[in-house]
Amino acid sequence: MSAKSALRGAALTGAAAGSDAHSDAADRCALAEADAGLAALTAAAEEYVRSLFAGDAGGHGADHSLRVLRNALEIAESVPGCDLELVSLAALLHDADDPKLFCTEDFANARSFMRKQSLPEEEIRAVCRIIDQVSFSKNRGLRPDSTEACIVQDADRLDAIGAVGIARTFAYGGSKGRDMEDSVRHFHEKLLLLKDMMNTEAARKLAEIRHEFMLAFLEELENETSQR
Numbered sequence: 001m002s003a004k005s006a007l008r009g010a011a012l013t014g015a016a017a018g019s020d021a022h023s024d025a026a027d028r029c030a031l032a033e034a035d036a037g038l039a040a041l042t043a044a045a046e047e048y049v050r051s052l053f054a055g056d057a058g059g060h061g062a063d064h065s066l067r068v069l070r071n072a073l074e075i076a077e078s079v080p081g082c083d084l085e086l087v088s089l090a091a092l093l094h095d096a097d098d099p100k101l102f103c104t105e106d107f108a109n110a111r112s113f114m115r116k117q118s119l120p121e122e123e124i125r126a127v128c129r130i131i132d133q134v135s136f137s138k139n140r141g142l143r144p145d146s147t148e149a150c151i152v153q154d155a156d157r158l159d160a161i162g163a164v165g166i167a168r169t170f171a172y173g174g175s176k177g178r179d180m181e182d183s184v185r186h187f188h189e190k191l192l193l194l195k196d197m198m199n200t201e202a203a204r205k206l207a208e209i210r211h212e213f214m215l216a217f218l219e220e221l222e223n224e225t226s227q228r
């Protein structure tokens with residue numbers, strides 16, 4: 001049983017049987033099963049992205065996907081009722097078909113992983129729709145149409161800013177042979193705009209801290225490199 005069907009089972013048990021001791025125990029049992037199912041599915045997705053990105057040093061590796069998962073779960077804590085299974089899968093798989101890295105079509109990598117996990121087609125479609133809405137270049141300025149996509153998009157954008165954003169920008173620039181000035185331009189063209197593009201309140205707060213850190217970094221870089 002997938003984590004989600006166990007969760008649905010828990011909801012149904014609770015609704016049908018009221019709150020007697022027996023149904024409480026059944027609820028707890030179904031919820032524990034849902035947690036275990038989600039943990040196993042997340043672990044399998046982590047293993048899949050690690051194998052998929054083995055050897056990538058351009059800032060889009062498995063580590064990025066794992067940080068996006070962590071950011072997404074942190075944001076999700078303050079968004080009641082969101083579907084954690086969709087959020088977790090989309091966060092981990094959001095770059096599995098990135099056209100900069102793979103020549104797949106229609107999220108073939110993400111889909112094949114989820115089919116191997118025997119997830120229902122409806123859920124696979126929902127995850128792919130979230131992934132489709134996460135991309136910065138495709139969806140510039142557009143707000144995703146589901147809570148889960150809002151969360152994952154924010155989580156991905158958070159990983160582009162702050163200390164980790166600085167590290168990723170220079171790592172990616174270096175891998176493309178760009179000089180420091182080119183990478184600094186990327187802050188002004190994209191990274192410094194992201195804080196005002198967050199969908200959720202939780203992400204806005206996290207983004208504020210990371211934004212201030214980037215400003216301080218750019219100021220110090222300017223101090224150290226300007227001709228005096």
Ligand code: NI
Pocket residue numbers: 064068094095156
């Ligand atoms: Ni990403």
